[in-house]
Amino acid sequence: MIEKTISDILTKKKLTLSVAESCTGGLLSHSLTNIPGSSKYFICGVVAYSNETKIKVLNVAHDTLKEHGAVSKETALALANNIRHITGTNIGIGITGIAGPGGGSALKPVGTVFIAVAIGHHMYFKKFRFSGNRLKIKSQAKDAALNLLKECLT
Template sequence: MHIKVRVEVSCQREAQRVLQEVVDEIRRRLGINVFGMDEDTLEGVLGGLLRERGFSLATAESCTGGLVAHRITQVPGSSEYFLGGVVSYSNESKERELGVPAEVIRVHGAVSAECASAMAEGVRLRFGSTFGISTTGIAGPAGGTPEKPVGTVFIALDAGSHKEVKGYRFFGDRNQIKLMASEVALDRLRRFLLRNPEFKP
């Protein structure tokens, strides 16, 4: 969500003062939900947090097809903290490249919390990064079921001592679902870093 603030007063200095007051109040009310201002991007803000704390990141993607990694590498200097990523689109590649147990896929399916968790852990271990994040889901337009309809996506974060995974239901076309999944994946890590300033791997 983007919020635009417009101030109409006769004096520019007064406009700047009022504008700053409004912005400060928005930040106070929305808190961690505000990731940046003006030209800030989510991937840029996340990169700054990782760089400041000396942390690194690797990605494991299925339904987003590398979009998360693409967004991260749009930031100049991202090689300081982004170690690499794996696009594990098939079940076989999830097992071979990320070490996802075949039993996890057989019992729970590739689109599941269990598979997402194994993917995030696998990519973190493979690259030796501080964090691993993963996405697995159904971007559509086909492939959905009553139990797991199109738009179902599981996103996991693994930091060794800390692991979390959550399921989502996104709406829209294929590109919109992929974009929303990538947005949430990046934001999950941003929020974790802000909420855990004392975290050490």
């Protein structure tokens, strides 16, 4: 179970983590906090579904959203970096995407997900294109975020 592996690494390295989610709707936070003892490292999870919340709560620049859109590399990086700074954690994760069934476009079809991890001054980023229904896309995005976090930690 990857959540347990991440828990062990974070606990051993005494690192803390916060998450800013959009399209996953809290699924990543839920998954991470299912592990007993997660309160040692999991500090905060924010579901920032609206642009207004991204701006007001997570300090994503209005220009970032206007120029690149809510579903973009730039927004995912801002979410990860800003949640880390706001909460004072070692690590921040940002997830944004289109879970569907509507909302997609030719450039960003349903299933497009951007995930970023901020650790100190290092930023990691991946773009994904998942398929399936809304729940499958959300689950795949959560799994991808866990895998990216594990890669960054090892």
